[in-house]
Every structure is written in C-alpha cells, then in structure tokens.
Amino acid sequence: MQYLLLIYRSDAEYDRMTADDRKKLTGEYGAFTQSIIQSGHFKAGDGLQPSTTATTVRVRDGKILTTDGPFAETREQLGGYYLVEAKDLDEALGIAARIPTAKVGSIEVRPIMVYD
Template identity: 60%
Template sequence: MKYLLMIYENEKAAEALSEAEVQRMLGEYGTFTEAIQNSGHFVSGEELEPTAAATTVRIRDGKRLTTDGPFAETREQLGGFFLVEARNLDEAIGIASRIPAARTGSIEVRPVREFPLPQD
C-alpha cells in the first residue's frame, strides 16, 4: 500500500538556520532518501517552494477565486513529502519517524486511496 508522508515545519525557523545547519540537514535527507530507495520503499519525494509561492484555488457559485499563499494560517507549513510503499500503517509510521524534520516539525502519514484502473 502507498502512504503519503507529508512534512510540516515552521518556515520561519527553517529560514533562520545557518548555512552549516542547512548543509547538515540536507546531508541527513540524502542519507534518509538513499536508505528508503535501497529498501524498496521509495516511490517519490519532493521539497516544496515556500508558502509565499503558493496559490489557493476555490470555485464558489461557479466562479474561480484565487488567493496568494495557503488557505489556512498555521504554525507549521507543508514543506515537502515522500510517497512510500509500505506493508501497513505501522511500517509507514516507522519510515516517517526517520525523516529528519520529525525532530522539529511533524510528519502526517496518510494512506493513498487506490482506485482500480478500467480494463480496456
């Protein structure tokens, strides 16, 4: 089963890191990513641009409304994700607990709903 591991952190705190701290964190992410690739759990993963680059889209009364930035003001912002293949929720949680940002932010683990593909 696939699980989306969403990485939430405080953007302002991340922006305040020194260059040495950023390089250390990038090294930890590289090590983590290599480990889940080698274990066969890795499907995909990306870092996202800051929330200032986001646009929220809504349709209300048939009209498209756009707002700069995220919809909700929160203390932690979605900064990236890993899509992994895991046997069950416990295994996905184990993988999520190894993501470096779990120490300073939070990781939301959510099963991916898989729909059967239509047969030709």
C-alpha cells in the same frame, strides 16, 4: 500499500537556520532518501518551495478565486512529501519517524486511496 508522508515544518524556523545548519539538514535528507530507495520503500518525493510561493484556488458560484499563500495560517507549513510503499501502517509510521524534520516539525501519514 502506498502511504503519503506529508512533511510539515515552520518556514520561519527554516529561514532562521544558518547556511551550515541547512547544509547539514540537506545531508540528513539525502541519507534518508537513499536509505528508503535502497530498501525499496521509495516511490516519489520532493521538497516544496516556501509557503509564500503558494496560491490557493477555490471555485465559488462558478467563479475561480485565488489567494496568495497557503489555505490557512498555521505555525507549520507543508514543506515536502514522500510517497512510500509499506506493508502496513506501522511500517509507514516507522519510516515517517526517520524523516529528519520529524525532530522539529511533524509528519502526517496518510494511506493512498485504492480505486477498484
């Protein structure tokens, strides 16, 4: 079964990181990504630009409305994702717990909808 692992972190905290801290975090993500590629769990994944680059789209009464930024103001913003193959939710949760940002942010684990 496939699961989407949504990575939430604070843009403000990331902005306060030193160049060395960012380099270390990038290395941790590289090692994690290689580990799930080698284990066969990896399907796709990427980081996202900061939430300040987001545009939210809504359609109301047939009119397209756009708003700069994410849908809601929150302490943590969506920073990236992994799409993984896992035998069950427990295995997906174990993979999610190894994502470096899980130490300071949160990882939302959601099963992918299967259409028959």
